[in-house]
Amino acid sequence: MGQSHITTTLQNAIAARRLSHAYIFSGVRGVGKTTAARIFARAINCEHPNGTDPDNTCDICREMIEGRSVNIFEFDGASNRGIDEIRNLREAVRYGPAKGRYKVYIIDEVHMLTKEAFNALLKTLEEPPSYVMFIFATTEIHKVPLTILSRCQRFDFRRISIDEIITRIRFIAENEKIKIDDEALHIIARRADGSMRDAQSIFDQVVSFCGRDVRADSIVSMLGLVDNEIFFRVTDSIRNKDVRGGLSIAEEIIKRGLDIREFLNGLVEHFRHILVAQVTDSTAMIELSDLYRQRYKELKGVFNDNDLLRLIKIASDTEAAIKWSQQPRLKLEVGLISMIKMDSSVDISSLIGTIDEIQKNLTGGKADPPAR
Secondary structure, X not given: OOOHHHHHHHHHHHHHOOOOOEEEEEOOOOOOHHHHHHHHHHHHHOOOOEOOEOOOOOHHHHHHHOOOOOOEEEEEOOOOOOHHHHHHHHHHHOOOOOOOOXXXXXXXXXXXXXXXXXXXXXXXXXXXXXXXXXXXXXOOHHHOOHHHHOOOEEEEOOOOOHHHHHHHHHHHHHHOOOEEOHHHHHHHHHHHOOOHHHHHHHHHHHHHHHOOEEOHHHHHHHHOOOOHHHHHHHHHHHHOOOHHHHHHHHHHHHHOOOOHHHHHHHHHHHHHHHHHHHHHOOOOOOXXXXXXXXXXXXXXXXXXXXXXXXXXXXXXXXXXXXXXXXOHHHHHHHHHHHHHHOOOOOOHHHHHHHHHHHHHHHOOOOOOOOOO
């Protein structure tokens, strides 16, 4: 799910019977590289495909799903990275498939292979048997030699969007008869950071903690996350110049054992949301639930754009300083006080207008003669 630009291309290649002997799937963790490779291997070997999709019921599909297929071989590049393993692979390639049309070799984290192993693999890629297909997966495409890349069709897997993750987790929850609210779905999706695998792992974890009724406040408590309400309280303290309120927020973060850097990163994102809502006059670019989008819409005009940029810089600088600081609490308190005590920016045109008005009052309504 979420990689239609790749699945469509591969489906068209199967339909047209224009298959390459080698593919390389690159992308960040948990975006479906290895899963896509397995499904692709089933699709090209399926005895009774549904168009370009495997039927998942024939003998070959069942063997692949159950991990007992003699046609598909998976290797971990990190564990089998030496030249001896690749030499063994080259020997095995000489024999045709026991069933189906293709022998498929899936090498995960292929960038971990040694230079000698890549050189040994290169000869096989140059002159592969017609019945052999290689599918390489990697999270670090820049470490794969160009001689290997040039002999593969490359597919770049993108990060999964928050909406796509939410849709998938909601589908899983409905199938498993688990009740989950929208805010909880948004928290899981944002925490996954573009990885569907991470999203499913977090979902399993919160179900183990919450049972069959998953709520946002339970997830925040379980994962030790910073509640969004704290960020709005910071905003209120800045608006009201309430230094005591800011220090009480710092005290609360320390007492609850929250990650200070995570709080500051969330605060940067919070100011970014206010800025986006203000500049674009829309909340479409804010990846939160409708409840919080409305709250950001209501903050429009509370700060000017320059002030928001300055607040973002102070929060970012504080987060960077805490990374190496022996006194993270002090840095946090100083950062919050700096935001609260910050003077509002003055627009340059307004300032010039004010200066002109003062000059007119001083000269009796007459402007100064132009300088020569």
